[in-house]
Amino acid sequence: MLTKALRELERDGLLTRQVTSTSPVKVFYTKTVLTESLIHVFKQIDAWQKDNMNAVHIARQEYDAIQE
Numbered sequence: 330m331l332t333k334a335l336r337e338l339e340r341d342g343l344l345t346r347q348v349t350s351t352s353p354v355k356v357f358y359t360k361t362v363l364t365e366s367l368i369h370v371f372k373q374i375d376a377w378q379k380d381n382m383n384a385v386h387i388a389r390q391e392y393d394a395i396q397e
Contacts, residue, residue: 343367 335358338344343364349355 335344335346339346339358341363342361344358345361347357347359349357
């Protein structure tokens with residue numbers, strides 16, 4: 330599953346993959362310029378979740394109470 334996700338990110342141009350010719354073989358993944366362009370978005374999402382996760386937990390509890 331992890332390999333599939335990494336390959337998809339590589340295909341999308343968000344990671345580069347480097348394989349060493351050593352024994353044992355090692356694989357390194359590096360973020361790309363395209364990934365760097367997303368960092369501000371990730372920071373905004375992180376800030377949102379820090380500000381709103383308590384409200385999300387309350388909403389889940391209220392929903393679950395109704396469903397029982």
